[in-house]
Amino acid sequence: MxxxxxxxxxxxxxxxxxxxxxxxxxxxxxxxxxxxxxxxxxxxxxxxxxxxxxxxxxxxxxxxxxxxxxxxxxxxxxxxxxxxxxxxxxxxxxxxQNSDKRKQELTICCSPAFSAFWLSARLPGFFAANPDIDVSVVTTNNFLKMEPGVHPDIFINKVSDPREGYHSIPLFYDLIYPVCSPLYLEQNPEIVDLDVLQNHTLLNLSPYGRSQIAEHVDWGVWFSSQGIDVDIGPGGERHVFNANDYNMLIQMVLNQQGVCLGWHQLVSPMIEQGWLIRIGEAEAVYREKSHYLTYSESRQDNEAFRTFKTWFLGCIADEQTSVVQLEANS
CATH class of the missing domain: 1.10.10.10 (Winged helix-like DNA-binding domain superfamily/Winged helix DNA-binding domain)
Known part of the structure; x- marks a missing residue:
């Protein structure tokens, strides 16, 4: 009926x-x-x-x-x-009518530091090679709780498989060493001695900020890895500036206001351009702490995602080669 x-x-x-x-x-x-x-x-x-x-x-x-x-x-x-x-x-x-002609789009979520110091330096090359792909970047300090309506195709962070429907690929581990501006080192050449360095102004990433880069490392932990016991707590004698914004710390370093720890994957472009300089040869390596490329499994067959993934992993592979050479020479 x-x-x-x-x-x-x-x-x-x-x-x-x-x-x-x-x-x-x-x-x-x-x-x-x-x-x-x-x-x-x-x-x-x-x-x-x-x-x-x-x-x-x-x-x-x-x-x-x-x-x-x-x-x-x-x-x-x-x-x-x-x-x-x-x-x-x-x-x-x-x-x-233009649906088949539209640009392909990807949304990437990462920390503000990774966006500012890694992606921003390399994305122009990706765009030049792939003008038909648009990339949107969402930065956050809380990867486990996104804003309503935000569903990134890709996460770049330190959490493996952070949510259902996503898969993670390990990228690189942490290589950390002190950095300052060339002028600061020229004016204070004695800081290549760690016993002297510990008495200079230390710019420290506070726990909230460190959770997005290397939550287990601050100046106290780093000096301890070099066999030096340094008290950077509130009652310590040294002048330590704490901030949860790594971008701010790097800007202060560029302004000759002190020394901060440099995560190699973030600061290496600035070292290559001469804006920052590594202090001495001392470094801390944490192979067990990986960063990940985490992607939505629903996008794994998407052409734009495959193109970005190939490009991104190629960049990481090139950088890991330089890290191995750096460790071999240190």
Whole structure:
């Protein structure tokens, strides 16, 4: 038995879209002849469609003055709604027609430090090689709790498989050494001696900030890895500045305001460009603490994701080669 469907009152009462289209054109150009030219029809057709529309609505939509026409109050109200509706329909149709031509998109989530010091230095090369792929970057200090509506395709952080439906690939481990500006080292060459370095201004990443880079390392831990016991607590004698923003610490280093620990994958581009300089040969290596590329399994066959993954892992492989050489020489 066929179920009876009640008439849809909105659709039933809708005036003819062809008539509305003619009306919008006439109202836009304020001239029936120009409206006819714009729609590639005759003036008589425009006039007929508008008469039918006015009869359907029971009001006059135009005040006619020779060849020119002006909207009535009712015509203005109807034009405002009709024109906006046609614009929305036209734009939606255009998006559908161009759906196969649209750029591919990826959303990447990482820490502010990784975004500022790693991605920003390398993404221009990716864009140059892949102009058909758009990348959106979301930075956060809380990878386990995203804002509503944010569903990244890729995470770059220190948490393996942080949520259901994602898979993680290990990237690199932590290699950490002190860095300062070239001018600071020139003015304080004695800081290559760790016993002297510990008495200079130490810029320290506080626990909240460290959780996004290397939560187990601060100046106290780093000095301990070198066999030196240093008290950097509130009661300590040394001048230690704490902040949870690694970007801020690096900026302070660039401004000759002290020394901070450098995570190799973040500071190596600035060292290569001469903005920062490594202090001495001492370093701490934590092979058990990996960073991961975590991606949505629903995107693993996506062409844009595969392209980005190949490029990204290639960058990491090149950098790991330099890390191995760096460790071999130290």
């Amino acid at each position: 066929v179920k009876h469907v009640e008439p849809d009152q909105i659709l039933v009462k809708m005036p003819s879209l062809r008539a509305v289209k003619s009306f919008v054109a006439a109202a836009k150009y304020q001239n029936f002849t120009r409206a006819a030219e714009a729609l590639c029809v005759t003036q008589a057709a425009i006039s007929r469609q508008i008469r039918e529309l006015e009869a359907s609505l029971g009001v006059s939509l135009f005040k006619r003055a020779g060849r020119a026409v002006e909207l009535t109050e009712a015509g203005t109200i109807f034009y405002d709604a009709a024109y906006l509706s046609f614009v929305n329909i036209a734009q939606a149709a255009q998006r559908i």
